[in-house]
Amino acid sequence: MKLHFCASAILLWLLFSGDCLAASHSKTHRFDRETWVQGRIDALVRAANAAYEDNDSLPAYEQLLISIARTVRQRNLPQDAAFAARYREFLEYVQTASLDQLPGHELGFTVPDRQYFAETRQFVEIPPILLNPSFLRDVSRYETLERAKSYLRRLNATKKPSERLIFFSYRSRHLGTPDNDDSFLRLLIVAPQSSDTGIGEKWIQFGVTDPNTPRRIRNVSVVTAVPSDDGTFITYFKDYFRSYRRNGSIDIQGRWELGYGDDNCASCHKSGVLPIFPEEGSVEPRELQAVTAVNQRFRGYGSPRFGKYLDQTWFGPGLSSAGWDERTKRFGAGLAGSAVGRAMRCADCHKPEWLGPLNWPMNQNMISSYVRGGQMPFGESLNQSERDDLYDKLIHEYFSTDDANPGILKGWLLGKRR
Numbered sequence: 001m002k003l004h005f006c007a008s009a010i011l012l013w014l015l016f017s018g019d020c021l022a023a024s025h026s027k028t029h030r031f032d033r034e035t036w037v038q039g040r041i042d043a044l045v046r047a048a049n050a051a052y053e054d055n056d057s058l059p060a061y062e063q064l065l066i067s068i069a070r071t072v073r074q075r076n077l078p079q080d081a082a083f084a085a086r087y088r089e090f091l092e093y094v095q096t097a098s099l100d101q102l103p104g105h106e107l108g109f110t111v112p113d114r115q116y117f118a119e120t121r122q123f124v125e126i127p128p129i130l131l132n133p134s135f136l137r138d139v140s141r142y143e144t145l146e147r148a149k150s151y152l153r154r155l156n157a158t159k160k161p162s163e164r165l166i167f168f169s170y171r172s173r174h175l176g177t178p179d180n181d182d183s184f185l186r187l188l189i190v191a192p193q194s195s196d197t198g199i200g201e202k203w204i205q206f207g208v209t210d211p212n213t214p215r216r217i218r219n220v221s222v223v224t225a226v227p228s229d230d231g232t233f234i235t236y237f238k239d240y241f242r243s244y245r246r247n248g249s250i251d252i253q254g255r256w257e258l259g260y261g262d263d264n265c266a267s268c269h270k271s272g273v274l275p276i277f278p279e280e281g282s283v284e285p286r287e288l289q290a291v292t293a294v295n296q297r298f299r300g301y302g303s304p305r306f307g308k309y310l311d312q313t314w315f316g317p318g319l320s321s322a323g324w325d326e327r328t329k330r331f332g333a334g335l336a337g338s339a340v341g342r343a344m345r346c347a348d349c350h351k352p353e354w355l356g357p358l359n360w361p362m363n364q365n366m367i368s369s370y371v372r373g374g375q376m377p378f379g380e381s382l383n384q385s386e387r388d389d390l391y392d393k394l395i396h397e398y399f400s401t402d403d404a405n406p407g408i409l410k411g412w413l414l415g416k417r418r
Contacts, residue, residue, distance in 0.1 A: 031075060033083055040068050041090060041413045042401050048360050048409065049399035062101055069098045089316060090413045096314040097361070100264045106256075107237075108264035109309040113256055116309060117238065123199055123224045124238035126252065127191050129155060130204060136250040139187055140242065142211045145169060148187065166190040166294055168287035169208065170278035174369035177207040177219040178239055178255065178263060185210055185217075188276065190294050200226035200233070201297065203273055218242045220252060225273050225301050233301040235272035237265040266312060267361040270350070272304030277375045304356045316412040318357025319367070319394050320346035329405050331393060340390045343380040344397075360398075360409060367391075 047064045050057035071077075078084050078091055100108035107113050117124075138148035149167065156164040167189040177183045185208040193201050202224045207217035220240040227233045239255040239262060256262045268274070275295050283291055306312060324336060327344070335341035350358045358367065370376040371391040372384075382390065400407030411417050 033075070033077065033080070036071070037083075037087055037090065040071075041410060044068065045399055045401050045407070045410045045413070049395075052360065052362065052364050052395075052399070065094065065098050066101055069094050069101075086415055087413075089415055089417075092314045093316060093413060096311070106262045106264065108266055109306070111309060113262060117254065117256060120236045120238070123226065123236040124202075124222045126204060126220065126222060126240065127202065130189065130191075131252065133249065136242070136252070137248070139206045139208065140216060140244075140250065141209045142185060145187065145208055152189065163192055165192075166290050166297075168283055168290040170276065170291070171282035173277060173279050173373055174365040175268070175363070177217055178221075179207070179218045179241065179260075180215065183207055183210065183217050184279070188294065190297065200224050203294075216242075216244050218244075219255075223269070223273055227301060228305075231302045232305045233272060233303070234305050234307045235269065236307075237269065239263075264361065266306060266310055268363045268366060270304075270312070270318070270358055270362065271298075271355040272306075273298050273301065275299075275375075277370070277373070303352070303354055312356055312359075313352050315359045315361075316357070317408055317417060318347060318350050318359040319398055319408075320344045320348075321351070321357065322397050322408050326405055326411075327397065330397060330400070330402075335393075339380075339382055340386050340393065343377050343382060343386075343390050344394060345377055346394065349378070367395075 043064060044061075047057070047061040051061040072091065072094055077087075084091060099105050099110065104112040104114060107116055109116050111119075132151065135148055135151045138144040138151065149169070152165055152167050159165075167187065169185070169187045172184040172186060175184075187206045187208055189204045189206075191202045191204065193199065202222055205221045205223075207219040209215070209217045218241040220242060222236075222238050222240070224236045225233045226236065240252050241255045241258055241260060243251040243253070243258075245251065275298050276291055278291065304312075322330075327335065327341075331341075335344075346358055349355045368391060371394065372387050374382075374387065396407070398408045399410075401410050406414060406416070408417075
């Protein structure tokens with residue numbers, strides 16, 4: 001903890017020193033807005049690409065983003081009408097992407113985390129029936145997981161079909177739990193919308209400790225989908241941690257309330273609720289129908305929104321949204337007739353008016369797993385070599401900084417995709 005504090009203090013000192021140096025330098029050198037923004041857009045896209053490929057590069061991207069946001073503020077660039085009109089997307093992006101660098105904004109929303117959790121509490125509470133002490137003990141370990149499922153079956157036997165829980169256990173293909181990157185075993189429970197409160201469906205996911213593993217998995221995640229009348233739905237998020245007491249009891253409290261911070265939700269949840277593609281063979285045969293049922297629910301929610309807390313369009317267009325003229329210029333005319341070219345259609349579904357664009361920030365493990373693993377694009381039959389090629393082309397097309405033919409992110413930041 002002390003080392004972290006000292007490192008943070010040194011970083012803040014360097015940042016403020018940079019402010020002083022920049023201010024001093026500007027007295028003798030005229031600030032050229034056009035040269036500055038062109039260079040910063042290139043640097044930002046390259047840093048984002050590096051951070052996408054390797055989490056170890058994320059701090060460098062974040063420091064660059066802080067530096068850019070600071071210059072925007074110091075130079076009053078949003079008040080320059082001509083600059084703001086030409087680089088509207090750049091200014092909106094920097095403002096939105098740097099939200100999670102503000103104190104108390106780890107979720108990346110426009111309001112502080114404290115305010116978000118206070119205002120959304122009713123949407124993200126764990127249903128009381130899932131806080132039964134025996135159930136909590138049984139769901140925490142693989143060896144007793146079947147007992148936890150038996151409890152859920154008994155609950156369902158007392159409910160009307162429309163009120164029954166949908167549940168299954170599985171292994172994730174790509175994402176570990178927030179408290180253990182190497183833990184992939186889950187129990188997912190989808191609770192139908194409450195007829196009493198009108199609150200939307202809740203997706204409650206318990207991380208389950210692997211067999212013969214002493215380290216207990218703590219995470220429980222809640223994602224709630226609240227439908228709107230306009231064909232969209234608002235998504236609410238919260239992570240909880242279980243605390244295992246020596247007397248055998250288990251407490252559940254919010255991860256944020258316990259002081260463990262939180263993650264930027266929208267970086268992974270571009271589509272609000274995520275479809276489930278379990279590791280092959282990890283779902284019991286009698287539970288396969290439940291996998292189909294929850295994914296059907298996901299497809300029926302409509303277009304994801306984050307309410308007043310985030311406008312995801314400020315992150316720009318996503319993977320595969322390039323036009324064929326620039327795509328042909330980048331990869332050659334033969335791409336259009338190839339299997340890989342025909343599969344470069346993520347944006348058919350992942351666009352603002354449907355599932356939301358797959359734009360930066362996004363999770364490399366998840367995107368790679370879906371594309372290379374064969375789940376996306378939906379309905380495409382490609383061999384492994386083609387899928388690897390497809391993935392590489394999608395990422396290159398998005399992050400390219402070529403001046404003559406900028407990639408999707410750079411072109412948008414330059415205002416060339418209006």
